[in-house]
Amino acid sequence: MEAIELLKKYNVAAPRYTSYPTVPYWENDLFAEQDWHERLRNSYEVHHNEGISLYIHLPFCESLCTYCGCNTRITKNHKVEEPYIETVLKEWQMYVDLLGEQPKIKEIHLGGGTPTFFSAENLNRLLKGIRGEDVSNTIECSFEGHPDNTTVEHLQTLSHLGFKRLSLGIQDFDPRVQFMINRFQTPEQVKQITVQARAIGYESVNYDLIYGLPGQHIEGLTETIKEVIELKPDRIAFYSYAHVPWLKPGQRHFTEQDIPQGDEKFALYKKGRMMLLEAGYEEIGMDHFALTSDSLYASSISGEMHRNFMGYTSQRTPILIGLGVSSISDCGTAFAQNAKTVEAYQLQINNNKLAIEKGHLLTNKDLEIRQHILNLMCRNHTSFNEKIPSDIEHRLKPLIKDKLVYLGEHEIEITPIGKTFLRNVCMALDERLWLKQPQTQLFSAAI
């Protein structure tokens, strides 16, 4: 079947599988915060030597990027920084108390919103408050920065705190697209930050790009990718634009007619992907590209690459604690998500309670499916001890016929063309989705 036909056939609403079960399928009514405490403590008892990952959500942005699907709070008032940081530090102390000690941290990621909305001084206070004076190089630290407000001071302060990885949100350099999505940065700004970061000692610079944005054209995207290739970031995330206006009303600032869809969107993906591969980038998992010198590429080859709520990471930790508004934590056998508004989050923590709003306790079946989905997402392959269950085999039949997957008696292997349809392959294993088909659209389109 031609690529375009495959696209038409498989471009259905599909989860991104940063977790299994996916958030809309969590059984919140079977979850109590006490269960989360217990499961987290049990998991920590077993895994404390392996260290934990920490995600800190910093939600503030000075202006609304209309395409954005993340949890954000738009304000120009920087007085919000200090109380927010105090609250996150208080939340961290609650976790330290719950675990009975300061856990060993293996990975810290500052995400947003815009972490560089915060002054370098406030980020310093936040990280010192969490890590104490420990700035050992054993923690893999990364942050997301907006090219428009990432300063040398941010880069230097975070570098002193052990940060070696930086991710810049670019999306597209085309001024027409930037106007449509209300997000502006020039290649010169990005170049300057990249050069400064490397001079300071950052080892890996990532750029986020998106295909399928309103007003995007093949010529503009080609120019953007050319500029990007010239700057040679170590990693590139080339995301499919997720259009979810029922969740993100900001996306109603443009109309559906403005968004490239179907063949047009696929052509953008194909062009961008081809240019990146020709420039020496390797395709890694879903949406990601890396130079062979980057640690993510090395981990994808050694089989250590992992996927969690933060996306792909080069190492696996059994426990992820998410601090801040809307953050999700994962102790391996349970998920918990914080309140989604800054006010609700701060109120709970300041009342000395974790700000957990919902969660899910994973069943044995969930754990099994989760591992298979993770294997497919990170290694394009999974194997079963028994024969592959007939319901999964049945759901995979069309994908086998279209040569997107190869099915052995005990294994599923994604073929090179199948990589574009990774989300569709994972859906075949998503038992909760098949048991209860959504009545309304929950996820963005697969491609």
Ligand SMILES: C[S@@+](CC[C@H](N)C(=O)[O-])C[C@H]1O[C@@H](n2cnc3c(N)ncnc32)[C@H](O)[C@@H]1O
């Ligand atoms: C939370 S944003 C951080 C960007 C950073 N705050 C900045 O402004 O540069 C993380 C990334 O998610 C991606 N993203 C956000 N909304 C998206 C959407 N609707 N579809 C696809 N990717 C999206 C963008 O590539 C973005 O850079």
